[in-house]
Amino acid sequence: MNHKRDYYEVLGVGREASDTEIKSAYRRLAMQHHPDRNPDNQEEAGEKFKEITEAYSILADTQKRAAYDRYGHAGLSGSGSWSPDFSSTIFSDFEDIFGDLFGFGEVFGRGGRQRTRSAGGVDLRYDLAITLEEAAKGLETKIKIPRWEPCPICEGTGAKKGSKAITCPTCNGRGQLRQQQGFFTVMRTCPQCQGMGQVIKDLCATCRGEGRVNTERVLGLKIPPGVDDGTRLRVAGEGGVATRGSAPGDLYVILKIREHPCFERRGNDLYCTIPVSIAQASLGAEIQVPTLDGEERLHISEGAQSGQMFRLRGMGMPVLEGRGRGDLYVAIVVVIPTHLAREQKRWLEALAPHVRVENKPLSRQGGEKARDIFG
Numbered sequence: 001m002n003h004k005r006d007y008y009e010v011l012g013v014g015r016e017a018s019d020t021e022i023k024s025a026y027r028r029l030a031m032q033h034h035p036d037r038n039p040d041n042q043e044e045a046g047e048k049f050k051e052i053t054e055a056y057s058i059l060a061d062t063q064k065r066a067a068y069d070r071y072g073h074a075g076l077s078g079s080g081s082w083s084p085d086f087s088s089t090i091f092s093d094f095e096d097i098f099g100d101l102f103g104f105g106e107v108f109g110r111g112g113r114q115r116t117r118s119a120g121g122v123d124l125r126y127d128l129a130i131t132l133e134e135a136a137k138g139l140e141t142k143i144k145i146p147r148w149e150p151c152p153i154c155e156g157t158g159a160k161k162g163s164k165a166i167t168c169p170t171c172n173g174r175g176q177l178r179q180q181q182g183f184f185t186v187m188r189t190c191p192q193c194q195g196m197g198q199v200i201k202d203l204c205a206t207c208r209g210e211g212r213v214n215t216e217r218v219l220g221l222k223i224p225p226g227v228d229d230g231t232r233l234r235v236a237g238e239g240g241v242a243t244r245g246s247a248p249g250d251l252y253v254i255l256k257i258r259e260h261p262c263f264e265r266r267g268n269d270l271y272c273t274i275p276v277s278i279a280q281a282s283l284g285a286e287i288q289v290p291t292l293d294g295e296e297r298l299h300i301s302e303g304a305q306s307g308q309m310f311r312l313r314g315m316g317m318p319v320l321e322g323r324g325r326g327d328l329y330v331a332i333v334v335v336i337p338t339h340l341a342r343e344q345k346r347w348l349e350a351l352a353p354h355v356r357v358e359n360k361p362l363s364r365q366g367g368e369k370a371r372d373i374f375g
């Protein structure tokens with residue numbers, strides 16, 4: 001086997017390319033190299049087409065792309081022996097990109113199966129931004145989804161009340177016409193019935209025979225406590241219908257957690273930084289710190305150092321679909337006064353001889369430790 005080419009190189013995009021750039025690069029190349037479009041050179045076009053499709057299937061997937069960026073081909077499961085898995089979302093993605101242009105299933109040997117469009121529904125994606133507090137407590141909300149639903153007048157049949165669809169005479173109800181083109185068997189959508197296998201004589205007036213109508217549906221959505229940025233919630237059966245008579249697809253809600261003004265989240269733990277005065281750090285103090293459940297008292301021990309971390313157990317994020325909560329880590333920074341009044345300066349000068357520090361370099365080991373704390 002040849003040396004595997006870099007996926008970015010295959011698609012001709014830079015490593016910083018956005019999802020949109022990757023998608024449009026793939027679309028352009030796939031159009032160019034699809035075996036259907038290269039009747040004189042199908043075998044080579046087919047290999048090329050598989051290569052760009054493999055590259056796209058990795059780079060279009062955030063997790064796979066991250067693994068690939070970090071470890072190259074070795075970072076992908078099966079260490080490079082990629083096989084197209086079109087049961088996953090990637091296939092509906094292709095159909096998104098190309099519509100009915102090509103019979104993808106056939107190119108990848110998925111023969112014998114009904115076309116995805118007529119068999120299944122359309123999966124929908126909805127991006128929802130919520131606050132960290134909402135992610136911690138869970139949330140019930142309503143979202144508005146534009147989607148195709150079965151036509152309520154003809155109940156999705158597309159036929160006028162009292163009339164019926166008949167079996168398509170061109171394809172005998174199969175919906176597709178098979179054509180052998182060298183290496184590939186190409187399935188073409190039947191032009192008379194558009195792949196439905198049936199033709200309607202008297203169309204339903206509401207949906208013009210499509211069997212579906214485009215509507216905006218308001219759905220209730222329950223978000224469990226503990227979700228994170230990128231958490232994907234699947235709402236089964238709340239996607240769109242693809243054609244008349246098809247079952248609806250699923251709805252995927254992708255969560256984005258808005259940045260919090262003071263908490264940073266790492267897994268289920270939260271981090272925040274609180275300034276303290278020289279006196280508080282030297283003498284110790286009781287201070288109030290914010291948590292997701294309101295203010296809490298925190299004891300700063302005597303002689304606390306700038307950057308020192310204090311832990312509030314169980315004050316972090318709840319574990320998604322589990323028990324318990326992460327912790328809240330509070331780092332203190334000692335604020336050095338900048339504009340001292342004359343009197344304040346005198347007090348510090350009086351104090352100076354009593355708090356002498358040897359001005360010698362810290363051992364590098366100590367330095368490492370300090371960095372760890374700030375980590």
Ligand SMILES: [Zn+2]
Nearest residue numbers: 151154204207
């Ligand atoms: Zn209708």
Ligand SMILES: [Zn+2]
Nearest residue numbers: 168171190193
């Ligand atoms: Zn037909």
